[in-house]
Amino acid sequence: MSGVQGSDPAATTGNAEQSAEQATEESVTLQELLDEEESLQADAAAVLGGSDEKNCSYPHGYVDRQALYACSTCTPPGKDPAGICLACSYACHEGHDLYELYTKRNFRCDCGNDRFGDFKCSLFPAKSAGNRDNLYNHNFSGKYCRCARPYPDPERTEPEEMVQCVVCEDWFHLNHVGLKGVAIDSIDELICDECMKAHPFLWKYKLNIGSLSSSVSLGSAVDVETESIAKRPRIEICDPADKSSVEKDEAHCIFSRLPEPESVPETGAVWPTSWRRILCRCEGCTSLYETEKLSFLPSPDDTMRAYEKRGEKKREGAPDPLMNALNGLGHVQKIEMIDGYNNLKNCLGDFLRERAEANAVVTTEDVHNFFKGMKEMQSKKAAAVPGFFCR
Template structure:
């Protein structure tokens, strides 16, 4: 239905009821206005743009995900609405914030709101985030709470009707420097047009790291998930009792701050990590710059091995005693000096003693123990239909008088456009996009004067 809504705007614009087309023309660059283009070229260009849009945005964007609660979903940040010059202390950053941003409010929006509510704004894609609820329209993005350009409300839903408070933040959302557009421990702004390195996402914090900043890694077919040293240190209790069968761990060189040695825990659990000779050659590795695309989907529960097939050393859920015999890391190894690369189905090897289970619940890490697919919006069946065709079909949805007005307006538009182009044909002049925009601007002024 969203394309039909756009089609209605198109019909309204040609009947003089909308200024959206005028605003679009005013935002065109001078080079675009003056570039020569044939009618065929223009139609081909429009068709190509619509095709690219359908590929990039295949899902419907007519529903905000706020009512779904805290879910694993694609998240976007609106740098326009997040700009808040009042709250400089709220979001001070070690690197320079994007040009023109003196202070930033940390907030994220869902896929639908990034299009329906923020289409004309400076929006960046943050990819998937776990346990995240859409911030669009809540108090931190409302104009009365900042001097930014907040939308003031979510265009897709009325939270008052949903008995939700717009005066409170989504307290369970976790924010980091990604919401400024910065990634990795090198803390640099991500530009998809210039970035050459491959990036890999940490399973826990969901930050993305450059392969060049990580250092050495197992080959992509050897591991399923990456966990950064910061998260290992933060959640060390979970890794002290994780089965050694689940991982490779990377020893971080103190001088370069990068992984220098990859060790398979099953082969080196009792070895001296400061003398890893003979272990590195047994683990397939890649240097930074190679293609790194580890799968991020979990195995489904029905694909997991039976309880009877599991390592008898693993503890049962709720046991008061953790499995001391399966320590992953030698005690003398500093957690802050280790990156971990998890093998497939590693979640099944997580210690399920009472202490670990309480820790998981307290820190909202339940997604470790269950299948947690990324929410995807329903595919839009109209995404491949040309907008012009939708506009024509849209006329059938109006009552007779409105449809007649639209048909008459289209006929008048065609007649006026032919009259406008006739002198160009007679003189052999090339028609530019700027000429066409001038034509529509004049029509709009004439309609305004007649009203």
């Protein structure tokens, strides 16, 4: 999953003896494959980039946000639900049936605790019996949305898209939270209809977003009721990063100055980029968030965007495995290795680019011929070979 769930790719390659009709039915074009691969890599980076794939997260306690899985092999539906971290999904549950939970906040890895019976975590076996502050929902049994369907849903014939609620962290089809027709690409954050009912004070912010000062950037995905808001006075708010401004807010609470809505919709609410920055941080409102168990809301670090940025920073600082390998070689070997790598990369790039521009499929025979040509080129130590190889 990603911020928005999509359908899984399916692709088959043909061979030289297939008819054109068979190739059309059983193959995808290279460009489609490249586009799908790029999308999948972006989704994986968004989900996994901010989590540790080698070390169990248990010693870090209740992690602010991390990628989580549920193992239906070890804790099948009907048993107490449990969640495992990314590293444990690799090291302890390889080959098991896992439910992907995307990310969840304030969760401590359950792998190997009492919910798993005699099964022990191989990465960090010294765990307590349980994690009493963990929160579980039907996602841990492979069910999502108000319709409690699996993802992907085997009964659906069309691609499905779902969005995660900021508060309960369940995943929803938009039409099941009263938002049918809303463009899914326009959604930065969503709070489902039930969570909006449980925390009605949020409608006061939602219906008055346009009244708040433009000094706080809300991004491009603003969804406001412009006709009614245009008549309301603008309300200046302070910079929450400035401690003196927070103290100033305590003297005149932002929330209390917002007009009360005459009525509220019975739907979920779509929120614009950086909307959490408008939330009042005075003492009274901070107590309100704690009472409503929403203390995470004013924190900009809680958002998926912040989590993804942490993952990007982590990947940028990661060592290059190729350079690590090269550092152990002599100067001549290093030059030859770099030359060979660059030659293969350029040749393969040319080969794939030609197939994509021709809107052609890549067959097994094409792949064999490509590497056969590369071997011939290497044996002849030629600078170029005919056909789709480097020129």
